[in-house]
Amino acid sequence: MKFIIIGGDAAGMSAASRAKRNKPEMSVCVYEQTQDVSYSACGMPYNIADAGRDIDDLVVRKAKIFREKQDIDLKTGHRVESIDPVNKTIMGLNSQGNKFTDNYDALLIATGASPIIPDVPGFDLPGVFALKSLGDGRKIKEFLSSETKSAIIVGMGYIALEMAESFHHRGISVQMIKPRPQLLPWLSRNLANRIQNELTEHGVQLFDGHPIEGIESFDNQLKVISKDISLTGDIVLAAIGVFPNSQMAKAANIKTGPSDSILVDSTMATTENNIYAAGDCASAFHTVSKKQTWIPLALYANRGGWTVADNVCNKKKYIPGVLGTAVFKVFNLQVARTGLNMAEAKKFGFEPVEMVIQSRSRAHAHPGSGKIDVSMVGDLSTGKLLGVQMVGEEGVAHRINAPAIALHAKMSVEEFALSDLAYAPPFSPVWDPMLTAANQLLKKMS
Amino acid sequence: MKFIIIGGDAAGMSAASRAKRNKPEMSVCVYEQTQDVSYSACGMPYNIADAGRDIDDLVVRKAKIFREKQDIDLKTGHRVESIDPVNKTIMGLNSQGNKFTDNYDALLIATGASPIIPDVPGFDLPGVFALKSLGDGRKIKEFLSSETKSAIIVGMGYIALEMAESFHHRGISVQMIKPRPQLLPWLSRNLANRIQNELTEHGVQLFDGHPIEGIESFDNQLKVISKDISLTGDIVLAAIGVFPNSQMAKAANIKTGPSDSILVDSTMATTENNIYAAGDCASAFHTVSKKQTWIPLALYANRGGWTVADNVCNKKKYIPGVLGTAVFKVFNLQVARTGLNMAEAKKFGFEPVEMVIQSRSRAHAHPGSGKIDVSMVGDLSTGKLLGVQMVGEEGVAHRINAPAIALHAKMSVEEFALSDLAYAPPFSPVWDPMLTAANQLLKKMS
Numbered sequence: 020m021k022f023i024i025i026g027g028d029a030a031g032m033s034a035a036s037r038a039k040r041n042k043p044e045m046s047v048c049v050y051e052q053t054q055d056v057s058y059s060a061c062g063m064p065y066n067i068a069d070a071g072r073d074i075d076d077l078v079v080r081k082a083k084i085f086r087e088k089q090d091i092d093l094k095t096g097h098r099v100e101s102i103d104p105v106n107k108t109i110m111g112l113n114s115q116g117n118k119f120t121d122n123y124d125a126l127l128i129a130t131g132a133s134p135i136i137p138d139v140p141g142f143d144l145p146g147v148f149a150l151k152s153l154g155d156g157r158k159i160k161e162f163l164s165s166e167t168k169s170a171i172i173v174g175m176g177y178i179a180l181e182m183a184e185s186f187h188h189r190g191i192s193v194q195m196i197k198p199r200p201q202l203l204p205w206l207s208r209n210l211a212n213r214i215q216n217e218l219t220e221h222g223v224q225l226f227d228g229h230p231i232e233g234i235e236s237f238d239n240q241l242k243v244i245s246k247d248i249s250l251t252g253d254i255v256l257a258a259i260g261v262f263p264n265s266q267m268a269k270a271a272n273i274k275t276g277p278s279d280s281i282l283v284d285s286t287m288a289t290t291e292n293n294i295y296a297a298g299d300c301a302s303a304f305h306t307v308s309k310k311q312t313w314i315p316l317a318l319y320a321n322r323g324g325w326t327v328a329d330n331v332c333n334k335k336k337y338i339p340g341v342l343g344t345a346v347f348k349v350f351n352l353q354v355a356r357t358g359l360n361m362a363e364a365k366k367f368g369f370e371p372v373e374m375v376i377q378s379r380s381r382a383h384a385h386p387g388s389g390k391i392d393v394s395m396v397g398d399l400s401t402g403k404l405l406g407v408q409m410v411g412e413e414g415v416a417h418r419i420n421a422p423a424i425a426l427h428a429k430m431s432v433e434e435f436a437l438s439d440l441a442y443a444p445p446f447s448p449v450w451d452p453m454l455t456a457a458n459q460l461l462k463k464m465s
Numbered sequence: 466m467k468f469i470i471i472g473g474d475a476a477g478m479s480a481a482s483r484a485k486r487n488k489p490e491m492s493v494c495v496y497e498q499t500q501d502v503s504y505s506a507c508g509m510p511y512n513i514a515d516a517g518r519d520i521d522d523l524v525v526r527k528a529k530i531f532r533e534k535q536d537i538d539l540k541t542g543h544r545v546e547s548i549d550p551v552n553k554t555i556m557g558l559n560s561q562g563n564k565f566t567d568n569y570d571a572l573l574i575a576t577g578a579s580p581i582i583p584d585v586p587g588f589d590l591p592g593v594f595a596l597k598s599l600g601d602g603r604k605i606k607e608f609l610s611s612e613t614k615s616a617i618i619v620g621m622g623y624i625a626l627e628m629a630e631s632f633h634h635r636g637i638s639v640q641m642i643k644p645r646p647q648l649l650p651w652l653s654r655n656l657a658n659r660i661q662n663e664l665t666e667h668g669v670q671l672f673d674g675h676p677i678e679g680i681e682s683f684d685n686q687l688k689v690i691s692k693d694i695s696l697t698g699d700i701v702l703a704a705i706g707v708f709p710n711s712q713m714a715k716a717a718n719i720k721t722g723p724s725d726s727i728l729v730d731s732t733m734a735t736t737e738n739n740i741y742a743a744g745d746c747a748s749a750f751h752t753v754s755k756k757q758t759w760i761p762l763a764l765y766a767n768r769g770g771w772t773v774a775d776n777v778c779n780k781k782k783y784i785p786g787v788l789g790t791a792v793f794k795v796f797n798l799q800v801a802r803t804g805l806n807m808a809e810a811k812k813f814g815f816e817p818v819e820m821v822i823q824s825r826s827r828a829h830a831h832p833g834s835g836k837i838d839v840s841m842v843g844d845l846s847t848g849k850l851l852g853v854q855m856v857g858e859e860g861v862a863h864r865i866n867a868p869a870i871a872l873h874a875k876m877s878v879e880e881f882a883l884s885d886l887a888y889a890p891p892f893s894p895v896w897d898p899m900l901t902a903a904n905q906l907l908k909k910m911s
Contacts, residue, residue, distance in 0.1 A: 029895070059829050062890045066830070076830045306885075317895045318888050339883045346887040355887055383505050384512070384522045416892035417860050420867035420884075420899075427884050428874030437785045438866075438873050439752075441792040441801055442764050444508045446862035449475070449763045453866075 020045050022331050023109060023121060025099045025267075026129035027051030028058065029317055030298025032080070033324025034127050034331075035091045041332040047091050048121065050111060052098035055153040056082050061317055063156040064181035067163070068188040074157045102126065102271040104291040125293050125331040128273075128281060129324065130264035132299035132315050136257055137173070137198075141234025146241050147255040150178060162254060167191055171243045171252040173231060174259035175202050177347040177354075180214075182256055183223050184350050193223045194250045196243060197259065200228035205360055207394035209375050210410040217352050226250070261315060263300040276302040280313040285337040287327045295330070297323030306340030307358050307405055307426055308367040314343045344423045346416045355419035358406025358426045361396055370399040374460035378452035380414045382444035389413055393456040395422075397432040397464055404432050407453065414446065418453060432460050466491050468777050469555060469567055471545045471713075472575035473497030474504065475763055476744025478526070479770025480573050480777075481537045487778040493537050494567065496557060498544035501599040502528050507763055509602040510627035513609070514634040520603045548572065548717040550737040571739050571777040574719075574727060575770065576710035578745035578761050582703055583619070583644075587680025592687050593701040596624060608700060613637055617689045617698040619677060620705035621648050623793040623800075626660070628702055629669050630796050639669045640696045642689060643705065646674035651806055653840035655821050656856040663798050672696070707761060709746040722748040726759040731783040733773045741776070743769030752786030753804050753851055753872055754813040760789045790869040792862045801865035804852030804872045807842055816845035820906035824898035826860045828890035835859055839902040841868075843878040843910055850878050853899065860892065864899060878906050 022038050024031045027049050035047050049056070057080045066072050085091045096114030103110070110120045134149035136142045148159050170186040172179045172195045183193045195218075202218075202225060203211045218225060229245035234255055236242075243250045263280040265273075274290040276282035281289055281296035285304065289296050299315035301323060319341055329336035344357040364371035373396045381388035391411035398405050407422035409415045425435045436457035442449050450458070468484050470477045473495045481493050495502070503526045512518050531537045542560030549556070556566045580595035582588045594605050616632040618625045618641045629639045641664075648664075648671060649657045664671060675691035680701055682688075689696045709726040711719075720736040722728035727735055727742035731750060735742050745761035747769060765787050775782035790803040810817035819842045827834035837857035844851050853868035855861045871881045882903035888895050896904070 059890065059895075061888070061895075062828055062830055065832075065890055069832075079829050316888070318885065321895055322883070339880075340885075342885040344885045344887045346889045346892055348889060348891050353892070357885070357887070382508055383525050384508055386511075386515075414863050416887060416889065417863035418866065420864065420886045420897070421870045423886055424867045424870040424874065424876070424881070424884055427880065428870065428876060430870070430874060434785075434873065435870070437768070438870055439764065439786075439788040439790045439803070440866045440869055441790045441803070441862060442507070442762070443792045443794060443862065444505065444511055445794050446792055446799070449505075449507075449767055451866070454764075 020124050021122065022047045022125045022127070023123035024049040024127040024129060025109065026131055026298065027056035027093065027095065028060065028129070028131060028298065029320035030324040031127065031129035032057040032085065033321045034129065034297065034328040035085065036089060037325045037328035038331055039089050039091060041328060041334065043090070045332070049091060049093045050097040050099045051093065051095045053152060053154055054095045056085065056093065056095065058153045060151065060153070063150060064178065064185040067156060067160055068185040070163070070189060074153065074160050077153065100267065102267060102294070104271050104294060107293065123293070126295065127327050128268055128289070128294065128296040128300060129298045130267065130300045132261035132263050134257060135260045135262055137231050137259065139231055139233045142257060144234055144236050144241065146253065147234055147257065149257045150182065151261060163189065167253045169194070169252040170254045170256060171196065171241065171250045172256045172258055173197065173243065174257065175225070175227065176258060176260060179258035180349045181347060182258060183218065184348070187221055187223065194226065194252065195223060196226040196229050196231065196245065196250060198230040202227060207360065207373065207375055207408055210392050210394060210408055213392060213410050214349055214352060214354060217350050221350050261299065263313065263315070265300050268296065276311045276313070278313040282311065286330045286335070287323050287338060288330070295327040297327050304340040306342055308363070310367065312341070314341055316345060339427070342423050342426050344419060346419060351412050352410055353413070353415035354410050355415050356406070356408045357419050357423040358404070359396060360406055360408065364396055364398070364405050369405060371396050371405055372399050372460065372464050374456055374463055376452070376456045376459055378455050379448055380411055381446065382448050385444040391415060391452040393452050395432070395456040395460045397460050399464055402431040402433060402464070404430055404435050421453060432457055432464065436461055466570050467568065468493045468571045468573070469569035470495040470573040470575060471555065472577055472744065473502035473539065473541065474506065474575070474577060474744065475766035476770040477573065477575035478503040478531065479767045480575065480743065480774045481531065482535060483771050483774035484777055485535050485537060487774060487780065491778070495537060495539045496543040496545045496555070497539065497541045499598060499600055500541045502531065502539065502541065504599045506597065506599070509596060510624065510631040513602060513606055514631040516609070516635060520599065520606050523599060546713065548713060548740070550717050550740060553739065569739070572741065573773050574714055574735070574740065574742040574746060575744045576713065576746045578707035578709050580703060581706045581708055583677050583705065585677055585679045588703060590680055590682050590687060592699065593680055593703065595703045596628065597707060609635065613699045615640070615698040616700045616702060617642065617687065617696045618702045618704055619643065619689065620703065621671070621673065622704060622706060625704035626795045627793060628704060629664065630794070633667055633669065640672065640698065641669060642672040642675050642677065642691065642696060644676040648673060652800070653806065653819065653821055653854050656838050656840060656854055659838060659856050660795055660798060660800060663796050667796050707745065709759065709761070711746055714742065722757045722759070724759040728757065732776045732781070733769050733784060734776070741773040743773050750786040752788055754809070756813065758787070760787055762791060785873070788869050788872050790865060792865060797858050798856055799859070799861035800856050801861050802852070802854045803865050803869040804850070805842060806852055806854065810842055810844070810851045815851060817842050817851055818845050818906065818910050820902055820909055822898070822902045822905055824901050825894055826857055827892065828894050831890040837861060837898040839898050841878070841902040841906045843906050845910055848877040848879060848910065850876055850881050867899060878903055878910065882907055
């Protein structure tokens, strides 16, 4: 039994480790095109923020450990280029330029995602970067110096925002530009406005609704050009999003789903026998919409790797749906979401009602309290909770897990409103902001 | 229709306000024995910690507002002394020493709880206090001065611990003593030990297993005497627990339940017609054990008040069970629980299995991470989650709400382990500590 894994980050190495734990006698081989495996990609903005920290601090487990302690045949510098599902082989090219082939009994495609680079001139200029792999992070860190005074970030998603804070932390002024209008269009307006203010207060300049025509280099600086404005900076970061690395899978006639992600079922199996996909290249089932979706996030990658390993080892395991539960930090704000927002809920045929409230992070009269904004969406026809978003200085990141569990449990807004949540003055009002939102939403729904 | 409420704190004033919102024409009369209504009792330790803050900052809504804006007939300084359920009357004594009587159509008993005072000499000495009412807090605050150098706290429950921090914050050294052995016996041992270390590191001395024989006064100080040791301090706080104020209800032939709390059904109705109870004097249905219990906490008091008001106004409302979800702060630690611990689970006939893990509050390599200890209890026979406890420097207070929702939803440990929780490096490892606990517990249960 030979289990081959293409890709050595979260999903790939989770699968490899778990397969060896499940069946130590199994032959497990991982092909990774770079030299980096098993690192915390999400930690890169925070590492880049601190010039004194080595980017390799983000490596969770070294290649040597996988090879020597876990008996995983980990081949770094090996880029798999094609899959032949009929003959159960893979073919590729290693970093020495040599071709290689291998045969599998089971295959996991964990090729991740790649940054979207706008198809306009100049994104290949020196000083223009994307941030997805540890190699990207390393290059940015090597580029940054005391001479770097200004950064232009193309995109305003959560990685773009984390990088805005990261640059700001290093004393680099930040301008952000994106082709489409609105900061965080998926976020309820009140909540997005609060983030906009937070960015502005930290001197970050926002230019939304400006399609990029190209980047030019002059005078040792870079100029990001759009129709009506052009921004000048020492470094440019392209952070407008990622796309799943599904080209090789498609070439092997494996079906793709939303956003061209590799379609998987609840065992993480693709449409081809004995071929699985997991991580940022794979689709996911959304628990609330009950539709396939593509939400590339770390926990799903790790859990997907485990699920594949268990199924490859004949321990039938099903992965439950995702909710898109996510949190990120922007300067002093925590931003979190789970489930569907209004637009998504409408798209999926619900009868959504939204309540947006502002409450406080601590009890009445308790010092140090901050504002928490909550958007809660319920379904008028069934009474069910559909999604929650929150923004606040404190207590948002972990609060979001409660409605996430409620969505898994298909709770109604009323059931959620009646739940027994924790209260102590330093941590919450008696009525937690989520309960206040639920109580108000219930009134609106009745 | 006349609705009479005995007691003007959380449950009583919530009920009064909601009844007037529901039915503005209803006659609502509240009898409160003190002059204080609607205050944040839980905030008292934090207020006492700060000599510069007025204790009346804790008043959420002033009597004047209830009377003038909400048209509630609020009678402070009126102590109700007996209830006659047959004639639907109450009788009492006001602060001027005058007797009063009144007739109700519906009655809410919201008499709260009182501190347990050990039946040994000396607890009535000047300088010996309890802390339950705002009046208690006021007296303590008036007593404390720059001359107060040392405090002895009798009891080690969460109010005792909050007050230890409060005294410490004012530069007062703290000794704590309790009759029975063990700090926080309801907490999993690893977790309790961490709290013990935290207290010790802050100079708090703990003496458990020392039955108190009395308190004596000498040399302007107080001596708390037990068989083998005696502790000397400038102030003594009795914080060994509270008991429900159910004496008057019992005298009116209303049935009581666990810990002598007034037995209520899911509409908060007592065993007597048209008489309800809510707040710290009332029993509660425990969602996990499916038994009546008595857990006097603020959210249940407020929610109970609402439930009574709705039922009095013929909007049939049911209050769901409680989980005993609670959180408190001890110096730099957050301590939280929801559901049953091992001993409780055994007592209620489950086949409990406990997993205790230690994880981190932030991602691998993210600076500022602290340890989070999690105890998770599952039921071997059904696979259900039964309870969770957590201790850590950050991220514990709100994390506990996720398993609370899971307990309401009667989730299995496996379902919880597969849930989509939030992850970002500043807030959590990829596998949230609760997921790690659930994954490990699952292994132990399989």
